[in-house]
Amino acid sequence: MGDIDVRFYLSVLLRRLPLILLCVAVTTAIALVVAVLLPRSYQSAARILVEAPQIPANLVRSTVPISSLGQFQIIQQQLTTRDNLVMLAAKLDIYADEKEKPPVEYLVKDLRSRIIFEQTALTSVDGASVFTIGFEAGTPALAARVANELATSILSSNQKQRTDRAGNTLEFFNDEVKRLDGDLSRIEADLLKFKNENRDTLPESLAFRRAQQSTLQERLISLEREESDLRTRRSLLVETYMVTGKYPTGEPLTAEQQMLLDLNKALADQLTVFAESSPNIVALRARIAALRGKTVPAKQEGVDTRAQSGLDLQLSDVDRRIDAIEKERVQIAEKIASLTQSITATPATDIRLNALERTRENTQTQYNTAIAKRAEASVGQQIEARSDGGRFSLLEEATEPQQPMRSRRRLVVLGGVLAGLGLSFAIIVLLELLNKTIRRPSELVQMLQTQPLAVIPFIATPNETRMPPFKRKLNSVARAFSYR
Known part of the structure; x- marks a missing residue:
């Protein structure tokens, strides 16, 4: 034990033993009184069974994703x-026995400490659990009533x-279906309006318009060819009349008339190359004039009105047809220009049309998805209405306990004993610190700063000799140490 003087401290404890016993007795008595006055406490509990979903999730999935636990x-x-604890206390009059209504903060803290939530072991392999909901109160009836109220609330x-x-999930998807249906109707109306406004440039009619454009171009070429033929015919009529003095009737021409007709054609060809003063042109005109004088009598040129009227009729028919062709050419050209435009x-229309159709397809997909989700939400609502998605059932309701909770009176008494020991030790330490009497050689050495020559032992008096051995021994030990 080193430098610790065990015998001295034991003598101090023996000398102060009455004080220790007095302190322990006082604190124990106080603890006994407190334990007797301590109110009894009763605890009652209800048991709730938390079951797994009744319908397999791979068949029908509940719309409430949270687990039962x-x-x-x-x-x-x-x-x-x-708020709920305050309402619970007011509803069940938990503090009816109190003289004054406790503060809200104390009420909430007290109720939280008295409410018990415990999870027990699993009762089945399907994931079912059992929870215990208990309450601690001063009376059995109040404990059972509060525990049942908590279980019912759960x-x-x-x-x-x-x-x-x-x-809420079903309502959300109902609103979503309604919104998407409105969007889909609006998009389809916009798409129909766009098609009506751009029906001439829609991509589905592009092949038809290109074929129509090709047909009109072919028709235009045919009309140009017909017009050229008509103009050639008209020139032939005029030329023939000028050469022969009559319009072609199908009769064969004489050699002179044929030669005159050829010379006129040659003159027309030469005029495209040579000027009027060219010798070739002058020679051709002289030959034409000489040949015409032979083939066309002078009196016949101005007198044959019948030939003139027949020529006019044919020329009128040709001109009328040429005018009709010209008008038709203008119309075809306008149609071709419109088709070309x-x-x-069409590409720009196709891009805008694709954007509208893509929007409609996306909205349609969302609409179909919302319809499917709404159907699932409807089934999920039916599952939850039947409590098949994760059932809470009262396995055992709380009853009034027959016996109070395990009493804490023993702990109070034990605490009183320990408190008495601690108080007595504290008083002893304080008294020893205040006692300045020299009781040991070490204290004398410390005071004199020198070592004594000898230590005189304790000598018993005649009265002490007559004492019982045990008491005499105690006194001798105590006195010996006191002298030291």
């Missing part, structure tokens, strides 16, 4: 909120929250 934990937190809250969530504008 998670749902129970949420409800637990909700029940122990400030059951009703679970059913309400799950059905509300399923109902529509064909040129």
Whole structure:
């Protein structure tokens, strides 16, 4: 033990033993009084069975994603909120025996300490759990009543929250279907309006318009060819009349008339190359004039009105047909220009049309998805309405306990004994610190700063000799140490 003087400290304890016993007796008596006055406490508990979904999730999936255990934990937190605890205390008159209504902060803290939530072992292999909901109160009836009220609140809250969530999910998808249906109708109306406004440039009619454009171009070429033939015919009529003095009737021409006709054609060809003063032109005109004088009598040129009227009729028919061709050419040209313009504008129309159709397809896909989700939400709501998605059931309701909770009186008494020991030790230490009497050689050495020559032992008196051995021994030990 080193430098510790065990015998000295034992002598001090023996000398102060009455003080120790007095302190222990006083604190123990106080603890006994407190233990007797301590109110009895009763605890009652209800048991709730949390079952797994009744319908397999691979067949029908509930629209409430939270698990039953998670749902129970949420409800637990909700029940122990400030407002709910205040309402619970007011509803069941938990503090009816109190003279004054306790403060809200104390009420909430006290109720939270008295409410018990415990999860016991699993009762089945399907994931079912059993939860115990208990309450501690001063009377058995109050403990059972509060525990049953908490269990009922848990059951009703679970059913309400799950059905509300399923109902909210169904309502959301109903609104989503309604919104998407409106968007789809609006997009289809815009698409129809766009097609009506751009029906001439729609891509589905592009092949038809190109074929129509090709047909009109071929028709235009045919009309140009016909017009050329008519103009050639008209020139032939005029030329023949000028050469022969009559319009062609199908009769064969004489050699002179044929030669005159050829010379006129040659003159027309030469005029495209030579000028009027060219010798070739002058010679050709002289030959034509000489030959015409032989073939066309002078009196016949101005007198044959019948030939003139027949020529006019044929020329009129030719001119009327040429005018009709010209008008038709203008119309065809306008149609070709319109078709060309529509064909040129088709790519831009196609891009805008594709954007509208793509928007409609995306909206249609969303609409179909929302319809499917709404069907699932409707089934999920039915599941939750039947409590098949994760059932909470009351396995055992709380009853009034027959015996109080395990008493804490023993602990109070034991605490009183320990408190007495601690108080006595503290008083002894304080008294020893205040006692300046020299009782040991070490204290004498410390005071004199020198070593004594000898130590005189304790000598018993005649009275002490007559004492019982045990008491005499105690006195001798105590006195010996006191002298030291």
